[in-house]
């Protein structure tokens with residue numbers, strides 16, 4: 001169990017945000033922090049991993065206290081069992097794939113983990129290559145397994161796939177799920193991609209202005225239990241067009257645009273940019289705000 005009780009005054013372009021966050025995450029869960037830009041998601045993860053000091057509060061992981069402002073406990077980042085994967089890979093450009101992983105080894109750590117991870121991520125043939133010669137997906141696989149070298153208990157994924165194209169994202173999502181299970185991790189993801197969140201995570205916490213404003217199982221959070229559907233996709237409303245008495249709502253799903261017919265009352269529920277689910281039982285798609 002991870003228990004976070006964090007207070008921190010953050011400085012945003014528009015003024016101050018008082019982050020005040022209580023969060024409990026069960027061991028072994030895959031959870032997502034969701035919410036608009038500037039809500040405090042990355043700051044929360046940086047506080048958990050020891051990269052940003054809370055003004056006050058506590059961080060407890062299992063029976064160990066990682067941070068307690070009253071007791072003056074503040075474990076260094078390297079003492080916290082956290083693997084961190086960033087959107088921009090953060091690999092060392094002058095080191096080969098293998099060297100990037102070896103650099104993460106702790107003193108006296110058994111080196112066999114490097115071979116195991118290279119094999120797991122299918123990077124064996126690329127181990128002597130420098131990052132600049134790799135594709136985005138390959139670089140992110142290196143960054144992902146590098147985060148596992150020190151056998152973390154918690155894996156933090158801060159928008160890890162947002163720089164990748166759709167095909168690569170789908171492939172990497174599979175890796176993330178495999179890694180989560182194989183290494184018995186508690187995984188915390190930041191993502192804006194609803195399809196990705198639904199596919200990967202057990203629970204979702206929505207942050208706004210530094211507080212949790214909504215939480216639940218992924219199914220409840222996105223209202224997925226409200227429609228029993230044969231298929232269901234998530235996407236973004238691109239256009240709402242009136243055609244005679246009906247409206248046509250264009251929804252971007254992956255690289256496709258799907259058009260859904262709605263009446264005026266239904267169409268009034270949506271605006272451009274809304275995240276929506278498009279579901280169908282047979283031939284009549286149902287469109288629902290999320």
Ligand SMILES: Nc1ncnc2c1ncn2[C@@H]1O[C@H](COP(=O)(O)OP(=O)(O)OP(=O)(O)O)[C@@H](O)[C@H]1O
Pocket residue numbers: 009010011012013017035036037038039040041042043044052
């Ligand atoms: N070290 C810091 N000290 C004070 N304020 C900070 C610090 N780091 C970030 N902030 C501010 O905190 C606010 C929240 O930033 P944060 O990166 O946590 O948001 P986010 O929810 O992850 O957003 P995004 O989705 O855009 O990454 C921002 O306005 C940012 O400028």
